[in-house]
Amino acid sequence: MSVLSTHLVGPRRSPAGSPVEPSAPTPEPLSAGRLNRLRAAVLGANDGIVSVAAMVVGVAGAAPARSAVVTAGIAGLVAGALSMAAGEYVSVSSQRDAERAGIATGALDDDTELTDPWHAAGASLVAFLVGGLVPVLAVLLVPTAGARVPVVAAAVIVALVVTGALSARAGSAPVRRAVLRNVIGGGLAMAVTYGVGSVVGLAL
Numbered sequence: 271m272s273v274l275s276t277h278l279v280g281p282r283r284s285p286a287g288s289p290v291e292p293s294a295p296t297p298e299p300l301s302a303g304r305l306n307r308l309r310a311a312v313l314g315a316n317d318g319i320v321s322v323a324a325m326v327v328g329v330a331g332a333a334p335a336r337s338a339v340v341t342a343g344i345a346g347l348v349a350g351a352l353s354m355a356a357g358e359y360v361s362v363s364s365q366r367d368a369e370r371a372g373i374a375t376g377a378l379d380d381d382t383e384l385t386d387p388w389h390a391a392g393a394s395l396v397a398f399l400v401g402g403l404v405p406v407l408a409v410l411l412v413p414t415a416g417a418r419v420p421v422v423a424a425a426v427i428v429a430l431v432v433t434g435a436l437s438a439r440a441g442s443a444p445v446r447r448a449v450l451r452n453v454i455g456g457g458l459a460m461a462v463t464y465g466v467g468s469v470v471g472l473a474l
Contacts, residue, residue, distance in 0.1 A: 312437040314354050314394035318401030319433065320456045322346045323426040324463040326405045327419050331467030332474070334415040343409055347402040355395035362387035404429045423460055430456045 322343055329342040366385050372378035408425040412418050434452035438445040 308437070308440055311393045311397040312433065314351075314358075314397030315401035315433045316430070316452060316456075317354060318347070318350060318398035319404055319426055319429050320459050321350050322402035323405035323422055323456065324459045326409055326422055327460050328463035328467035330409075330415075330419050330422075331464045332471030334418070336409070336413070336415070336418075339409050339418065340406070343402075343406040347399065347406055350402060351395050351398040354398045355391040358394040359387045359391035362390040401429065401433070419464065423457075426456055426460065427453055 325346040326339055326343045330339050333339075362385050366387060369378060369382060369384050373380060373382055404425050405422050408422045409418060412421045430452040431449050434449035435445050437443075438448035
């Protein structure tokens with residue numbers, strides 16, 4: 271309807287006489303492939319941020335020497351990225367096998383989009399590396415041992431807020447809930463590992 275015809279005809283009204291607003295366009299549903307890549311990327315980024323940060327602050331609590339902390343961070347970054355990629359590939363491969371079996375038995379339509387384990391593994395690998403670089407770079411940029419853990423914690427909290435908000439918006443989910451979940455989980459992980467590292471450092 272053109273602007274002129276809208277003014278001439280006027281808005282549609284309900285039986286009670288109140289104007290009826292035009293319905294909002296229905297958002298396009300996410301495809302299985304996009305949901306799969308989104309899940310892998312979000313999990314990879316969050317796991318990279320939290321696990322590498324927890325490892326860094328845990329080692330810092332036990333041995334605050336910069337070389338030990340950086341070595342632990344880089345080792346955790348590489349090992350975690352490879353582990354996430356391998357785990358995601360195995361998981362999504364199993365899901366794809368189940369989808370193929372469903373198509374073969376008629377439980378799923380022939381045009382069902384199959385998930386791609388290589389895409390999921392690649393997304394998880396890259397996302398973990400990007401997320402895990404946050405605490406590693408924070409350690410590298412802070413030469414003072416006393417400020418190292420607070421700076422890492424602050425950088426990680428900011429990164430978790432960003433990833434939580436992005437994942438919620440991409441999945442049309444509540445942003446506040448996703449952000450709080452990320453920040454609380456990451457904060458607890460860092461606090462526990464720092465405490466354990468401090469106890470181990472004193473015992474050794």
